[in-house]
Amino acid sequence: MTSPSTPSRGRPARLDRAKTVGTALELLDDVGLEALTMRRLADRLGVQAGALYRHFTTKQDLLTAMAERMLGDIDASPGAAGAAGAADWAGRLRALVRAMRRALLAHRDGARVFGGTHSVGPHTLAFAEAALGVLREAGFKDEDAARAFMGMVNFTLGHTLEEQAASAPDEGGAPGDVGSLREAVLAGPYPHLAATITVLTSADFDAHFEFALDVQIEGLRHLRSGAE
Known part of the structure; x- marks a missing residue:
């Protein structure tokens, strides 16, 4: 008799989506993005490659899930920058952008994995919501807030790509x-x-990043003061 966690004879082990993504990130750290294949991931999990496609239709779907998981390490709560920084839009924005860079750097080829993905998962949306909230609450117009957010994300992604x-x-x-x-x-x-x-x-690269971040923040200060 088999237990719920033991596959029946001839039946492949049931894959857990969260464990699969976690294993994919571990494999990424070991071999890099070029060598990360669905077949190699299946081997690491001890299943047939076809079993992965029950959760991920394509490798791009897997990469999107991996990108979503990477952003899960970011604390996007309003008080994440500390009580004193909660009212400082520039400080809060800096904290979020720095956290994104750390999340990408935490994994080999993390920026390459993230680039081109368009996750609608809770971690990605929470990060975007937090950053846009900082900008809108600081008085930026919706259009400016959206473009400032996209600019910060693209800058961080591009910088981290070059750094890695x-x-x-x-x-x-x-x-x-x-x-x-x-x-x-x-x-x-x-x-x-x-x-x-x-x-x-x-x-x-820390100095390069911080200088460019300062330039962007000062540009946003100028934009904000001109709107007042």
Whole structure:
């Protein structure tokens, strides 16, 4: 006699959607997005590949579910930035954007997985609701709030894509080499590039991110003050 958790003879094990997504994220961390296939995931779960299609019609459906799960680590509650920061729209927005970056960086190729997905899951919608709420409550017009939100998401995604690409091993197993860029700049008639090459080739992605985030926040301050 079989128990509810034990498959009958000849019947494949019942897949749990949440466990499948969690296992897919673990596999992503192990092998990267290029090597993440439905067949390899099925092998990791100990099932036939066809069993996955009961939950995910395509690999893109799986990636969307993985992106949704990644945003689940973000605390999008109104007081997430702390009691003092709850009334500071810029501080609250910064906290949300930083949290998104951390969520993407928490997994190998996390930004590549997230890019192009359009989840309507509760984590994704809660994050969007929180960010838009911050902007609308700060007095931004609905149109400006929507575009500001999309701009922040696209900036964070693009930055994290570049950050993860720069830190990923190349085919030789070593991180990307910026030496060729430096040599080309210093050997040619590029005085402005040469003057800034140290920063341009720096791997201090935290500093790059925070500077660009400051610029965007200050731009939003200017937009907000002009609307008053």
